[in-house]
Amino acid sequence: MSVQWITMALRTVKSESFRNIIIHPATTRTIEETVYQEWRELDQLLLQFWTTHSVHPHLGYRVGKPGGMDLSDCASDLLPELTRRGLVDLVEDPH
């Protein structure tokens, strides 16, 4: 399972009031290349949401989670276009 379903689910959204997306990746595993590709598709969709609906995406992460990866470092890999444009906010998840 990956993030493809999130992309597919978000594509069904038609509400003009849609304004907020928060994604909290939670993993201790190495991300496979196929999953990276799915993140890039999500990246494109979120960019589209930003352009058309001003939907502001947030990426939740935990600082220094034992055994986990620091998502603040790999946000540019997961959501490269959004990160490049400074459109994604990193939000620290409560412990």
Added chain:
Amino acid sequence: MSCPPPPEIIDLIVDDLHDEPATLKSCCVVSKSCVSRARKHIFARLKFHTSKSHVELWKKTFPDPLNSPAHHTRYLSIFGIPVITAADVGVDGWIRTFHNVVHLHLDCLGDEDRQVLLVHFNGLSPTLRSLSLSTTSIEVFDLICSFPLLEDLSLVGVLPSSPGTDGWKIPSVSPKLTGSLHLQSIWEIYTVAHRFCALPGGLRFTKITLTLSIERIDPVMELISGCSDTLESFSVTCFFLGGTFPPVSMIGQYLIAARGYRNVSDSFS
């Protein structure tokens, strides 16, 4: 001889102290004129912990349910559904006296027969706006549908249905469900999603928060697309974003542990 302040002034003072229960209790000790107004605030939020015998204490303190301050309660939380007797669920029983509750939280941890116990809370308050259920079974939809004005719903730790309890009938009227939906650690997400989508009038949630480890996307897709016209906010925690899901999810193991009456709240944290 001093003249007591007029009741209107006392009411204003007591209302101003609405979020200071200790001070309100002191006011009641000092002056009986504060008691009536202070009760409205002191009993606005109640938490019953079965393990601490709160229900027994409540019934002992207020033996006549009709004269209890339960009608002041707006936020009611019950952790561990207590042993419920016929008298408890009657028109004058302690449960039914909480008929003005707006926010209800029920944590069924430790209750083997959750469905039977939850039935007693059906239609508890016609003005209920927010319902939060923890460690319950899938047979909660009758309870959910018994609150016509329900807007916000949270289901955390929904266990599989017991054998012989899968006879859910689609209700003729659906609650409003125009607020937030929070789903976390749902065992039978297929059934849960299908039941939501089967509600008459369709789905109208504006905020969806998911913390799930799902193996097939169909039910969640159905849920989100059902709210596609109203959705304003979507929050998701995706487990195992690299690689495949294990056959039995990590969350599932927690739920199995819950059935063995272990401390599931520690497991979820």
